[in-house]
Amino acid sequence: MxxxxxxxxxxxxxxxxxxxxxxxxxxxxxxxxxxxxxxxxxxxxxxxxxxxxxxxxxxxxxxxxxxxxxxxxxxxxxxxxxxxxxxxxxxxxxxxxxxxxxxxxxxxxxxxxxxxxxxxxxxxxxPSLDELRAKLVGLVNAPATKIAQVVNAPAAKLARVFGAYAAKDAA
Missing domain, CATH: 3.30.70.1730 (Ribosomal protein L10, N-terminal RNA-binding domain)
Incomplete structure (x- = not known):
């Protein structure tokens, strides 16, 4: 060299x-x-x-x-x-x-x-930088997912109740 x-x-x-x-x-x-x-x-x-x-x-x-x-x-x-x-x-x-x-x-x-x-x-x-980023995104995303589940839960319960009454009336 x-x-x-x-x-x-x-x-x-x-x-x-x-x-x-x-x-x-x-x-x-x-x-x-x-x-x-x-x-x-x-x-x-x-x-x-x-x-x-x-x-x-x-x-x-x-x-x-x-x-x-x-x-x-x-x-x-x-x-x-x-x-x-x-x-x-x-x-x-x-x-x-x-x-x-x-x-x-x-x-x-x-x-x-x-x-x-x-x-x-x-x-x-x-953990590597990518692993830390993934964990951070997961932590940020978790509350939004929980909020969506809580908001959708009453509608799903109502649908089940209406479905049960419909099944009862049909029987």
């Missing part, structure tokens, strides 16, 4: 890191190509990205972002998982680490808040 390619890679990673809500640093010692491909696919499905970058380039890319404090975690064979959804990258990394002991969660950051491994695991246990 020549100098211009390195500066392009740093600029792309820096631009991506300025747009995300969470960054998870992982140590991936001994992952095979197939396992790495599976991890990338799992990240993509969750709406996250997974980038293996040279530590010196990653440190340069972290400058002028909310994630500058992550530089201390960038030692050894590391990679960055990041997503706009504050839970997606953490959830995908933790799920993959459960089934593969070669991936280690080192730490991360959500916005400017530094998180250790336990913090990332706690973040991964939270």
């Amino acid at each position: 020549d100098r211009s390619q390195k500066s392009d890679a740093v600029a792309q990673l820096n631009a991506a890191l300025k747009e995300v809500g969470v960054v998870v640093v992982t140590r991936n010692s001994g992952l095979t190509v197939a396992q790495s491909t599976a991890l990338r696919g799992q990240m993509r499905e969750a709406g996250a990205s997974y980038k293996v970058a040279k530590n010196s380039l990653a440190k340069l890319a972290l400058k002028d972002t909310a994630y500058e404090g992550l530089e201390e975690h960038l030692t050894g064979p590391t990679a960055l998982a990041y997503s706009e959804d504050p839970v997606a990258a953490a959830k995908a990394a933790v799920e993959f680490a459960k089934t593969n002991d070669k991936l280690e969660i080192v730490g991360g950051s959500m916005g400017g808040q530094m998180l250790d491994e336990a913090g990332i695991r706690a973040l991964a246990s939270l």
Whole structure:
């Protein structure tokens, strides 16, 4: 990789890191190509990205972002998982680490808040942004449904009473 390619890679990673809500640093010692491909696919499905970058380039890319404090975690064979959804990258990394002991969660950051491994695991246990939105819509929709049921109930009762009188008269 020549100098211009390195500066392009740093600029792309820096631009991506300025747009995300969470960054998870992982140590991936001994992952095979197939396992790495599976991890990338799992990240993509969750709406996250997974980038293996040279530590010196990653440190340069972290400058002028909310994630500058992550530089201390960038030692050894590391990679960055990041997503706009504050839970997606953490959830995908933790799920993959459960089934593969070669991936280690080192730490991360959500916005400017530094998180250790336990913090990332706690973040991964939270519901995703889409799940929270669905719950909120359900909570907002429930009172309207109940009001419609209460309003329709008297009419339904009247219809049943009239139906019973009609059946009684017919018999």
